[in-house]
Amino acid sequence: MKRKFLNIMLVLLITVACATPVSAQNIYFTDPVQAINATVEGSQDIVKQPKGNVISTGILEISNPGGGEIGVYMQTLSHIEIDETVFGVYLDRWIESEERWANVANYKFTYNKENSPDEDLTTKAISFNIVGQPVDCYYRLRGVHMVISGGEREMLSSRTDGILITK
Numbered sequence: 001m002k003r004k005f006l007n008i009m010l011v012l013l014i015t016v017a018c019a020t021p022v023s024a025q026n027i028y029f030t031d032p033v034q035a036i037n038a039t040v041e042g043s044q045d046i047v048k049q050p051k052g053n054v055i056s057t058g059i060l061e062i063s064n065p066g067g068g069e070i071g072v073y074m075q076t077l078s079h080i081e082i083d084e085t086v087f088g089v090y091l092d093r094w095i096e097s098e099e100r101w102a103n104v105a106n107y108k109f110t111y112n113k114e115n116s117p118d119e120d121l122t123t124k125a126i127s128f129n130i131v132g133q134p135v136d137c138y139y140r141l142r143g144v145h146m147v148i149s150g151g152e153r154e155m156l157s158s159r160t161d162g163i164l165i166t167k
Contacts, residue, residue: 042061042062042063042064042071042163043061043062043063043140043160043161043162043163044059044060044061044062044160046058046059046158052079052154052156053079053152053154054078054079054080054082054147054149054152054154055076055077055078055079055145055147055154055155055156056077056078056079057075057076057077058074058075058076058077058143058145058156058157058158059073059074059075059076059077059125059158060073060074060089060141060142060143060158060159060160061073061074061141061160062139062140062141062160062163063163064163064164064165064166065129066166066167067167068131068133068135068165068166068167069129069130069131069165070091070129070130070131070133070139070165071127071129072089072126072127072128072129072130072141073125073126073127074087074089074125074126074127074143074145075123075124075125075126076123076124076125076145076147076156077122077123078121078122078123078147078149080122080149081121081122081149082121082122082147082148082149083112083113083121083148083149083150084110084111084112084113084121084147084148085110085111085112085121085124085145085146085147085148086108086109086110086111086144086145086146086147086148087107087108087109087110087124087126087143087144087145087146088106088107088108088143088144088146089106089107089108089109089141089142089143090103090105090106090141090142090143090144091103091104091105091106091107091130091133091139091140091141092104092139092140092141092142092162093133093134093137093138093139094137094138094139094140094162101140101162104133105130105133109126111124121147133165135165135166135167136164136165136166136167137164137165138162138163138164138165139162139163139165140159140160140161140162140163141159141160142157142158142159142160143157143158143159144156144157145157145158
């Protein structure tokens with residue numbers, strides 16, 4: 001009787017163990033609602049490509065360096081040597097009366113081996129300041145990271161939270 005009870009318990013344990021789902025990788029999704037925080041001096045978005053063949057990581061950062069300027073930093077990291085990197089940066093301003101983001105400017109930068117033969121395009125980064133936008137407004141950045149390697153194109157998008165730009 002004792003042996004039969006142990007066999008039944010062993011069968012139940014194996015059944016439960018086989019029925020339990022196994023997850024090899026956790027994927028976390030961020031909330032699509034963007035936060036607005038007046039005390040934040042900068043916002044950074046780091047996106048890791050889950051199954052990218054070429055792009056490893058995309059980094060986009062907005063900052064308030066002062067003087068009404070908007071600081072932008074964008075970087076694309078690749079697994080392999082690439083032929084061309086394209087950065088697309090979109091500046092959005094929060095329209096309080098309509099409770100929505102509106103695109104107010106966009107910038108495109110292209111780097112390739114022909115124009116930049118000495119640069120390492122696998123870790124290419126850009127940094128610049130935007131001037132001439134109204135102050136005391138909330139701004140965020142949206143970015144498109146695109147790379148081309150051997151005719152294969154891959155893209156990744158990123159987006160920062162909104163921050164208050166002051167003088």
